[in-house]
Amino acid sequence: MGDDGADMSDVLKLDNQLCFALHAASRAMTGAYQPLLEALGVTYPQYLVLLTLWEEDGARVSRIGERLHLDSATLTPLLKRLEAHGLVERRRSTVDERVVEIFLTAKGRRLERKASEVAKDIFCKTQLSLGELGRLREELKELTRKLQAVAA
Amino acid sequence: MGDDGADMSDVLKLDNQLCFALHAASRAMTGAYQPLLEALGVTYPQYLVLLTLWEEDGARVSRIGERLHLDSATLTPLLKRLEAHGLVERRRSTVDERVVEIFLTAKGRRLERKASEVAKDIFCKTQLSLGELGRLREELKELTRKLQAVAA
DNA sequence: CGCAACTAAATCGTGCACGATTTAGTTGCT
DNA sequence: AGCAACTAAATCGTGCACGATTTAGTTGCG
Numbered sequence: 001m002g003d004d005g006a007d008m009s010d011v012l013k014l015d016n017q018l019c020f021a022l023h024a025a026s027r028a029m030t031g032a033y034q035p036l037l038e039a040l041g042v043t044y045p046q047y048l049v050l051l052t053l054w055e056e057d058g059a060r061v062s063r064i065g066e067r068l069h070l071d072s073a074t075l076t077p078l079l080k081r082l083e084a085h086g087l088v089e090r091r092r093s094t095v096d097e098r099v100v101e102i103f104l105t106a107k108g109r110r111l112e113r114k115a116s117e118v119a120k121d122i123f124c125k126t127q128l129s130l131g132e133l134g135r136l137r138e139e140l141k142e143l144t145r146k147l148q149a150v151a152a
Numbered sequence: 153m154g155d156d157g158a159d160m161s162d163v164l165k166l167d168n169q170l171c172f173a174l175h176a177a178s179r180a181m182t183g184a185y186q187p188l189l190e191a192l193g194v195t196y197p198q199y200l201v202l203l204t205l206w207e208e209d210g211a212r213v214s215r216i217g218e219r220l221h222l223d224s225a226t227l228t229p230l231l232k233r234l235e236a237h238g239l240v241e242r243r244r245s246t247v248d249e250r251v252v253e254i255f256l257t258a259k260g261r262r263l264e265r266k267a268s269e270v271a272k273d274i275f276c277k278t279q280l281s282l283g284e285l286g287r288l289r290e291e292l293k294e295l296t297r298k299l300q301a302v303a304a
Numbered sequence: 305c306g307c308a309a310c311t312a313a314a315t316c317g318t319g320c321a322c323g324a325t326t327t328a329g330t331t332g333c334t
Numbered sequence: 335a336g337c338a339a340c341t342a343a344a345t346c347g348t349g350c351a352c353g354a355t356t357t358a359g360t361t362g363c364g
Binding site: 011012013014016017018019020021022023024025026027028029030031032033048051052054055067068069112115116119120122125126127128133136137138139140141143144146147148149 | 163164165166168169170171172173174175176177178179180181182183184185200203204206207219220221264267268271272274277278279280285288289290291292293295296298299300301
């Protein structure tokens, strides 16, 4: 039979693509957060940075990048915008002047409470149980690990 | 006990966030495709557009946008780049001159075969069974639908 | 000390995403 | 015919993502 003639008809169908389902879901998630975050005056990627700071205030740029898988080309301007909005302070480390440490301002710290309401709103919107959410989340983390593994 | 004092400690932890797991997985997927697509001379979003055209050659801009959830602000420049690379042709419809229809060139059509190899490579990298992949994909589609639903 | 190797962040350039507006073309209604 | 309502794509502005390079600062070693 058609050796791999059958492939074309399925392998590349948009509806069968995990990659597109992932891409679409990620953008839908961002889109769901966006109007809620607007009230806090931050964008979605800025919110992710704040999540790391609420856990680990004073982290250096590279540490934030490690947690979010982002590099300084993305973070530096983003952090400058957060600083311009008065949510964080960027301080050059005195022990190693190459390092920039990021500290929440009082205003930045105050957002945490509102942010937890936002996170809960989104959780409701997903209509997932805690168990389902947890399972999906861990599957995605596992997928991320697999995709980041260097080519064999 | 602390009314919602326990919330803070969990609800906003980065590791517990579905949104971040999704964001990270999506970027990891793009990152996995990117070096393979480089050989075809296209970016990942351009590849998604080509997927729709291999299924539906001659689609208008709005139709591509409907399938990929993208608007003309994103698609117009992307399609111009695809045209500049000789992969598609943009033609104003004669029956309705507001409409721009996108046609694959011979070069664009030829990429389909190579693209299916790329898709298979990525599938291998995920180390998912066809069943697991299908289930995850459908869960993501369902999540996308939920997140896109207008606020109740 | 002096200098190469290294490291952290910043900068540069390109492309994508998206809200908002604009431009051009079509349709329907009187 | 004439014009308002509508529609499709393009355009504009801002922000994110990321490869590649640059700048500044540190460390180790002869």
